[in-house]
Amino acid sequence: MKLTILGCHSATPRVSANPTSQVLEIKNHTFLIDCGEGTQVQLRKYKVKFSKIKHIFISHLHGDHVFGLIGLVSTFRLLNRETEINVYGPKGIKELIVTQLRLTESHAGYPIKFHELTSKKSEVIFEDKKVEVYTIPLNHRIYTNGFLFKEKLGERKLDMSAVSKYPEIEICDYQNLKNGKDFILQNGELITNDSLTFEPTKPLSYAFCSDTAYSESIVPIIKNTDLLYHEATFLDDKIELAKTTKHSTASQAATIAKMAKVSQLIIGHYSNRYKSKDDFLIESKVIFNNTQLAEEGKTFEIL
Amino acid sequence: MKLTILGCHSATPRVSANPTSQVLEIKNHTFLIDCGEGTQVQLRKYKVKFSKIKHIFISHLHGDHVFGLIGLVSTFRLLNRETEINVYGPKGIKELIVTQLRLTESHAGYPIKFHELTSKKSEVIFEDKKVEVYTIPLNHRIYTNGFLFKEKLGERKLDMSAVSKYPEIEICDYQNLKNGKDFILQNGELITNDSLTFEPTKPLSYAFCSDTAYSESIVPIIKNTDLLYHEATFLDDKIELAKTTKHSTASQAATIAKMAKVSQLIIGHYSNRYKSKDDFLIESKVIFNNTQLAEEGKTFEIL
Numbered sequence: 001m002k003l004t005i006l007g008c009h010s011a012t013p014r015v016s017a018n019p020t021s022q023v024l025e026i027k028n029h030t031f032l033i034d035c036g037e038g039t040q041v042q043l044r045k046y047k048v049k050f051s052k053i054k055h056i057f058i059s060h061l062h063g064d065h066v067f068g069l070i071g072l073v074s075t076f077r078l079l080n081r082e083t084e085i086n087v088y089g090p091k092g093i094k095e096l097i098v099t100q101l102r103l104t105e106s107h108a109g110y111p112i113k114f115h116e117l118t119s120k121k122s123e124v125i126f127e128d129k130k131v132e133v134y135t136i137p138l139n140h141r142i143y144t145n146g147f148l149f150k151e152k153l154g155e156r157k158l159d160m161s162a163v164s165k166y167p168e169i170e171i172c173d174y175q176n177l178k179n180g181k182d183f184i185l186q187n188g189e190l191i192t193n194d195s196l197t198f199e200p201t202k203p204l205s206y207a208f209c210s211d212t213a214y215s216e217s218i219v220p221i222i223k224n225t226d227l228l229y230h231e232a233t234f235l236d237d238k239i240e241l242a243k244t245t246k247h248s249t250a251s252q253a254a255t256i257a258k259m260a261k262v263s264q265l266i267i268g269h270y271s272n273r274y275k276s277k278d279d280f281l282i283e284s285k286v287i288f289n290n291t292q293l294a295e296e297g298k299t300f301e302i303l
Numbered sequence: 304m305k306l307t308i309l310g311c312h313s314a315t316p317r318v319s320a321n322p323t324s325q326v327l328e329i330k331n332h333t334f335l336i337d338c339g340e341g342t343q344v345q346l347r348k349y350k351v352k353f354s355k356i357k358h359i360f361i362s363h364l365h366g367d368h369v370f371g372l373i374g375l376v377s378t379f380r381l382l383n384r385e386t387e388i389n390v391y392g393p394k395g396i397k398e399l400i401v402t403q404l405r406l407t408e409s410h411a412g413y414p415i416k417f418h419e420l421t422s423k424k425s426e427v428i429f430e431d432k433k434v435e436v437y438t439i440p441l442n443h444r445i446y447t448n449g450f451l452f453k454e455k456l457g458e459r460k461l462d463m464s465a466v467s468k469y470p471e472i473e474i475c476d477y478q479n480l481k482n483g484k485d486f487i488l489q490n491g492e493l494i495t496n497d498s499l500t501f502e503p504t505k506p507l508s509y510a511f512c513s514d515t516a517y518s519e520s521i522v523p524i525i526k527n528t529d530l531l532y533h534e535a536t537f538l539d540d541k542i543e544l545a546k547t548t549k550h551s552t553a554s555q556a557a558t559i560a561k562m563a564k565v566s567q568l569i570i571g572h573y574s575n576r577y578k579s580k581d582d583f584l585i586e587s588k589v590i591f592n593n594t595q596l597a598e599e600g601k602t603f604e605i606l
Contacts, residue, residue, distance in 0.1 A: 012378040013341075015348050037374045038316075038341050045318050061407045063377045071340045074366045075315040092406040099402045103395040104364045105445045142408045 001026045001151070001204045002301045003227065006042035008268035008294035010211075010233050010247075011064055013037050018296055019064035020269060022229070023048050024206060026149055027130040032056045033147065033208050039068035040075050046297055050079055055126060057133070058089030059210055060144035061096065069093075070100045077109040084111040088125050088133075090143045091116040117145055122221050130154070136221050138212035140246045146210065148221060151203035156180055162196050169196075204302050207262070210269050213243065214252040219260045226302050228262040229294065231269035235279055238271075250280040254287035264302075268294030304329045304454070304507045305604045306530065309345035311571035311597035313514075313536050313550075314367055316340050321599055322367035323572060325532070326351050327509060329452055330433040335359045336450060336511050342371035343378050349600055353382055358429060360436070361392030362513055363447035364399065372396075373403045380412040387414040391428050391436075393446045394419040420448055425524050433457070439524050441515035443549045449513065451524060454506035459483055465499050472499075507605050510565070513572050516546065517555040519562065528565045529605050532597065535570035538582055553583040557590035567605075571597030 002025040007018025019036025023043070030052040032039075043050065058066050066089070076085065087093060094114040101107060115125060117135060126133035129152070136146030155178035163169050163177070168185055177183065183191045207222040210231035222228060233247035242249050248256075250267055257265035265288050267280055274280070277293050284291040292300070305328040310321025322339025326346070333355035335342075346353065361369050369392070379388065390396060397417040404410060418428055420438060429436035432455070439449030458481035466472050466480070471488055480486065486494045510525040513534035525531060536550035545552050551559075553570055560568035568591050570583055577583070580596050587594040595603070 012381055013344050013374070015344055037371070038344065041316050041318055041341065063374060063407055063409070066407070067374045067377075068340070071316070071366060071370045074370075078315055096403065096406045100399065103399045104366055104369070106366070 001206060001227075001303075002299055003206060003229075003266075004046055004048070004299045005266075005268065005294045005296060006039060006046060006048075007036055007296060008270065009064075010231075010269045010271055012272070013064070014272065016296075017272060018042055019068075020059075020210060021068065022208065023053075024149055024208075026204070026206070027151055029055065029131060031133075031149065034059055034065040034210070035068040035072060036064045037067040037071075040072045042296070043072075050076065051081070051083070053085070054083060055086045056088070057147050057208075058087065058093055059138070059146060059208070060140060060142050061090055061092055062142060062211070065211075066093070066096070070097055073097060073101070073108060073112065074104075074106060077106065081110045084113055086113045086115060086126075088115040088147075089117065090145070091118050118143075122148075134221065136207060136209060136218050138209060138218065139215040140211045140213065144211060146208050146212065146218065148205065148207045148225070150205045153203050154200040156193070156197035156200050159196055159198055166191065206302075209256075211247060213246040214248050214256070216256070216259065219256065222256075222260045222262065225260065225262045227264050227266065227300060228257050228260065229266045229268065230256055232267035232280055232284065233269050233271050235274065235283055238273075250283040251287055254284040254291060257288040257291070263290065264300070265291045266294050266300060267291060304509060304530075304606075305602055306509060306532075306569075307349055307351070307602045308569075308571065308597045308599060309342060309349060309351075310339055310599060311573065312367075313534075313572045313574055315575065316367070317575065319599075320575060321345055322371075323362075323513060324371065325511065326356075327452055327511075329507070329509070330454055332358065332434060334436075334452065337362055337368040337513070338371040338375060339367045340370040340374075343375045345599070346375075353379065354384070354386070356388070357386060358389045358391070360450050360511075361390065361396055362441070362449060362511070363443060363445050364393055364395055365445060365514070368514075369396070369399070373400055376400055376404070376411060376415065377407075377409060380409065384413045387416055389416045389418060389429075391418040391450075392420060393448070394421050421446075425451075437524065439510060439512060439521050441512060441521065442518040443514045443516065447514060449511050449515065449521065449525075451508065451510045451528070453508045456506050457503040459496070459500035459503050462499055462501055469494065509605075512559075514550055516549040517551050517559070519559070522559065522563045525559075525563045525565065528563065530567050530569065530603060531560055531563065531565040532569045532571065533559055534572035535583055535587065536572050536574050538577065538586055541574075553586040554590055557587040557594060560591040560594070566593065567603070568594045569597050569603060570594060 006021035009017035021039040134148040230253035232250040309324035312320035324342040437451040533556035535553040
């Protein structure tokens with residue numbers, strides 16, 4: 001599982017401060033998360049193949065999270081895309097894109113499937129054999145969801161040195177073993193599955209939480225997540241401003257990480273008012289030591 | 304008069320290829336012309352003060368000329384703008400911006416006045432004491448206008464060495480002289496205006512023509528312009544593609560410049576298929592020698 005930060009600043013884009021966008025590579029998927037202005041250029045800069053993106057998750061309809069989407073959708077067409085794209089985001093996202101396509105007298109030229117979200121409860125919005133994606137209802141000025149990306153528990157791994165002791169076990173039996181079944185020899189002896197296989201790889205999970213006020217209600221949803229991105233727009237010196245604007249401080253992000261017992265925390269969505277990001281790290285580490293700063297181009301790999 | 308190129312490439316923005324946007328400084332105005340994705344970042348990069356921009360001219364509603372507008376409009380609000388902004392562009396531009404503001408649950412917070420254009424004839428769309436702006440109807444796949452920015456003829460300049468010979472001429476008479484009036488001495492003698500004043504500075508003009516197929520119908524409108532920007536998306540090797548997509552080649556841009564007897568030509572809006580721009584310059588110079596290439600950050604000053 002690999003996360004690449006394309007942009008991690010709040011509000012207005014600047015020369016070296018791109019708005020929110022991330023790419024999550026998980027089980028052969030390349031998920032794009034949020035799409036602020038300039039995201040398509042960041043995708044090129046960090047060599048993400050446009051054709052690999054089939055699912056785009058938009059947390060909310062504030063400009064710094066979505067104004068790059070119409071440009072990306074248009075560029076897909078110019079690149080002669082034919083594959084369907086799925087866009088998950090708040091109700092209104094379809095109108096946002098469709099209106100712009102109409103007024104610019106353009107058409108996508110490939111199918112765009114909009115999955116408009118309205119629920120205030122966590123729900124599964126994507127699922128296949130290996131991955132599922134849940135919404136994380138957040139508390140912001142506008143309807144907003146974070147997203148929890150979870151690998152499913154995979155198959156058990158064959159312990160070939162054990163398996164090879166039993167010539168009766170043939171290749172056609174392997175799938176049953178991977179699925180957890182015991183094996184019965186012709187003499188009636190039962191060979192338990194755990195003596196023939198290893199545990200499947202631990203499924204990994206990533207939770208993306210931006211933008212949000214401090215909200216303990218998300219803790220049960222993101223409990224024990226391997227990697228948590230939680231916005232930290234402000235430091236504690238602006239805790240009142242965080243409250244008014246429904247954003248979080250670095251220490252609030254760390255508190256959530258600690259309560260949810262996640263393994264690693266990444267903070268980002270920094271306000272442009274702060275010159276240095278060092279204080280974000282310091283403030284967070286006091287509460288949750290395993291914190292890292294989001295930085296443009298930085299990747300976080302969990303194996 | 305000073306023109307700054309913020310972006311001069313066609314179609315999809317890339318790391319070093321920004322879509323069309325220019326800033327024209329003329330008689331204390333700072334006009335923004337077209338606004339592709341990322342324009343607000345380019346404005347910061349080239350240190351154009353956001354507060355100085357009061358008029359934005361959009362040639363047409365293709366994404367590479369307008370997708371940066373909603374971001375800029377939103378950033379104006381975040382910068383606590385109060386001054387009115389005037390947006391001139393094709394019918395539909397109001398809906399494009401207003402829909403996005405509504406869906407992002409934002410409001411501009413300052414007045415935005417939309418001047419929606421529908422005429423297929425050249426018309427005056429802005430005028431004050433010193434400057435007037437005309438549309439230049441272009442021939443593209445979608446309703447498109449270029450813009451002709453013209454300084455008005457200014458006042459005559461006082462020749463103070465001549466004026467001071469006549470003690471009867473007082474300061475309160477100066478404005479009449481600047482306006483071209485003769486002066487009559489008390490003894491009835493007429494002092495002609497041209498013996499007391501110099502010619503006003505020659506008014507300058509800039510014509511912006513993008514995007515367009517080769518179109519001789521624009522020649523009368525841009526005749527004798529000091530500076531012409533004419534799109535040159537292709538070289539002559541793609542003249543058929545230029546025809547189909549209603550774009551121009553470098554030599555076609557040069558032909559228009561020559562026919563219109565402009566002083567200087569700038570070409571741009573290069574297709575990303577060409578690695579080097581040298582051939583654009585060569586192809587254009589064969590027909591119109593005083594050609595320069597548009598390049599990001601380049602300024603053209605005419606005094």
